[in-house]
Amino acid sequence: MNAPLLILVLGLGWIAVTGGFTLANLFLGAVIAALVIYLLRHRLKRPLGLWRAWQVLALAGLFVRELLLSAVGVAALVLSPELERRLRPAIIAFPLSARSDEEITLLANLITLTPGTLSLDVSADRKWLFVHVLSLSTKDQLISEIANGFEKKVIEVFR
Numbered sequence: 001m002n003a004p005l006l007i008l009v010l011g012l013g014w015i016a017v018t019g020g021f022t023l024a025n026l027f028l029g030a031v032i033a034a035l036v037i038y039l040l041r042h043r044l045k046r047p048l049g050l051w052r053a054w055q056v057l058a059l060a061g062l063f064v065r066e067l068l069l070s071a072v073g074v075a076a077l078v079l080s081p082e083l084e085r086r087l088r089p090a091i092i093a094f095p096l097s098a099r100s101d102e103e104i105t106l107l108a109n110l111i112t113l114t115p116g117t118l119s120l121d122v123s124a125d126r127k128w129l130f131v132h133v134l135s136l137s138t139k140d141q142l143i144s145e146i147a148n149g150f151e152k153k154v155i156e157v158f159r
Contacts, residue, residue: 007033009053013060052157059153066114066149074115077135090136091120094129094146103158104129110150 007030014029015021080086098104108119108129116134123130133142 003034003037005053006037009056010036055153055157059150059157062149062153063110063113066110070115070117074134077116086135088135088137089132090139091130091132092136092139092142093123094131094143096122096127096129096151097147098151098155098158099126100158103154106157107146107151107154110154111146 010033011026011029014032015025018025018029077083077086096104096107098107104122104126108122111117111119111129111131118132120130120132122128131142131146136142
């Protein structure tokens with residue numbers, strides 16, 4: 001495992017999330033990252049190379065992009081004078097390609113953290129993720145967006 005690189009990436013992620021771009025905050029993020037790595041050392045079996053770190057950064061970039069687009073979309077929907085006409089809430093069953101607990105958990109959390117969507121449950125056989133969406137255009141389009149977006153990137157990170 002390339003722990004120093006992982007600590008650096010997580011430390012930079014920490015200062016990006018907290019918004020405090022100081023040396024002390026980077027140090028705090030690195031200490032927290034080192035503690036997390038130590039606690040999860042039995043789960044980190046494969047070495048974390050630059051390619052995998054790049055995949056993590058690509059997933060983070062996709063999440064930020066989707067977060068911004070969804071936030072603007074939900075704001076436009078809520079501020080619309082035709083809210084009742086444009087609002088089309090639905091619950092869909094998303095077929096999972098992700099198999100491990102880590103993949104499914106990360107995917108469900110990314111969906112929940114994106115405005116306008118909420119992960120509700122995973123089926124007992126772990127083949128379906130039930131997702132609530134604030135305004136559904138088409139079921140197939142939403143499934144395709146999740147599968148080719150978050151799920152694809154999550155699987156790339158873990159495999």
